[in-house]
Amino acid sequence: MSRPVPTLRGWVVGAAGVVLLVAAGWAGRVDLLFGGLLLTIAPLVAMAAVALDRPWLSVARTYSPDTVEVGEEVQVRLDVRNQSGRATASMSWVDTVPAGFARLAFRALPSLASGQSVTLRYSERAARRGAYLLGPLTVARTDPFGLARGGYGVGESKVLLVTPRVRALAGSGDDEARGEGTDPELVRHSIPSTDEVIPRDYRAGDPLRRVQWRATARAGRLMVRQEEQLSNPEAWLLLDTLRAHAGGAEPFERAVELVASIGSHLLDVGYQLGVHETGERQLAGSYELPGGDQLLVGQLAAIEQVREPGGDIAGRFAASLRATRSGVPVFLILVDGDPQLAAEFAPLRRYAAPAIAFLMTSSAAAARELLERAGWVCVEADGRTDAAAAWSLAMQAQQPAGGPRLAGAADVRP
Template identity: 70%
Template sequence: MAFHSRPMPTLRGWVVGACGVLLLGAAGWFSRVDLLFAGLLLTLAPLGAMIAVALDRPWLAVTRSYSPAAVAAGEQTQVRLDMRNVAGRPVPAMRWTDRLPAGFAGPQVRALPPLAARGAAGVHGADSVTLRYTARARRRGAYLLGPLLVSHTDPFGLARGGYAVGESKMLLVTPKVSVLGRGGTAEARGEGMDPELVRHSIPSSDEVIPREYRPGDALRRVQWRATARLDQLMVRQEEQLSNPQAWVLIDTLKEHGGDDGPFEQGVELAASVASHLLALGYLVGVHETGGRQLSGSYELPGGDQVLLAQLAGIEQTRDTGGDASGRFAASLRGGRAASPTFLVLVDGDPRRWAELAPMRRYAAPAVAFLLTPAAQTAREPLESAGWVCVEVDGKTDAAAAWSLAMAAQLHASTAGLAGARDA
């Protein structure tokens, strides 16, 4: 059922009006006064009904709330609408729905029970009602839901009027965050891939306690003296670091146009990787290749929610924002040790990506996710510098892309270790 801001005849009203016009024509043809009277009555009845509906506007107050207040793309939120009659006269039964932006799945038209006059004595709560429905957002963003739309007809069903009541309220839809693998080959660390190493990412010359090698440990941490003495591969267990650093670069420049699907996929991938690193205890720096839209640095508690809220509104841009790649490179060089670094490349300038290749010396592990054919042109210079490059197509979700990256990182580490032992 469509809602109109102005009163409109219903199907019955159009039929009644059409019958009135026919009777008026018959009255003129047959010169009958009774047909003239009936024709005028039927013709004017829908108009009178429209005037009555316009004057009988309901006065309603609506309070809107969401549970949860923010959701990830594809998830549901429960919308609660507390409606109260603020007029001194009762409100008849009506129909209602909610005005939702494009891309939202929400309620169909539903029945609204009659409401008593404001503060009606003897009927507790009869002047108010609570409405609920479930809304689902298909993609991230900040959306205004509402106002509530109500519709009612005149007693004869000849005209219908629609009204917007209450106000709109913002709902934040964040990028979808996938749970990334944990343990074994699933943890990408600057000093390896074991979760325990979140506390051991800065080398110390004073503390060189050896422990056995685990898949993913960096080659530079192998302690050859202990390895020879114990006849098994040993690595250094180094000093504790309370706030290790990790970096994520998301490509926000738009060079070629076209489908925005890869960019949305890139935002979800960046959100998943950054959230995963935050959960491991990292201080995560997130940069863009375009103009600055993010605050830059995040840590727990609360940093994950701030990051997701900002990623909900991030957009592709043609504004380079100055030398964004240079600022990112400066951040990497400023670290005390090589840090986990992840590039999410979509549709920007391959020349800028190539400038990041020498930054491999400051990144461990160094992983680049290539989401488009344009991004794949950066594979050669990045891999030549030692970056692990992973091609991600439209069917690969964040968890699968992470698994591919960790498998590639493990293979690269194992190959490097084997080469060093042979040497």
């Protein structure tokens, strides 16, 4: 509860009481003394009444949708019920929101009879990703004479998860939904033994592009192709999370958005995704459908830059790549293009097909030279380049050599 304070009327009444007390002392009149005491004490009594006469309310808080992307609108619903045995006075309300959200103004809360409830609604947008606590609800009331005002915290706070934006990347459109396009071609290339198509029952989370209509017609229920799940092709991402390598908050935010977009795209076209971090581990590290895309984006909502390195990350990353049966797609997302970091990962090019490095700053000439000399495709993704544009640049930069294709782009270097 916030501390009760006099209203403007309360200050005026109190000041009038002080004036009467001074006049009573000067004139020696008892009636002025009595009036002065009454007016001076009245705001204090009103403040005590407001503090003690607390409304007993419960609040049920829901969000629609439960999770939102950066910049999307969330609808907040508050179901407020009077739990006391008597009606509440007319009050006003405002919800508590953290920094980064638009500040709300107080709105009228009608009087509620015992057991009666009312639904309050408002909308908000978050400018940055993160896990935010909204609430508790604050209700404010005045005494019957309008001399004092107090506020009360009602209900509990609840977390709202704001995830990074997931951009639609080239190659994830209608062609892939029909099982065509070049992403499935790369899936087949990754594991050559996927010629046999085995239908199975549809499960929640399966992409519609896997629906096998002939088997569906025969079985009378949705059936999907299982070749990608049997082949289990892999793709790998590395995100630079060390604060020492971070060129400010904005490049890191763009890097997180790029990981969310590329990771969701690769999962959608049939890959099992592995993710490494240069700093201490914050992500699960391995994702697959169904549900892997939501898990990845949800964990990226709360990922932060850290100061402690994650040990021999280059060695662990190399071990993961060596365990695969063939060259796999590998994507490096380097926040400030640290040359030392680039030198550690440049030799991993021989395990990757394709090998693409995204540099989140335009001042990474040394790192770019090291990586390109080892055969990496490098793309600068600074503040003028969003995730979709960076992906398109990477696809255009691949050199044709008859190798596997990714997302409708040119062939990858051998």
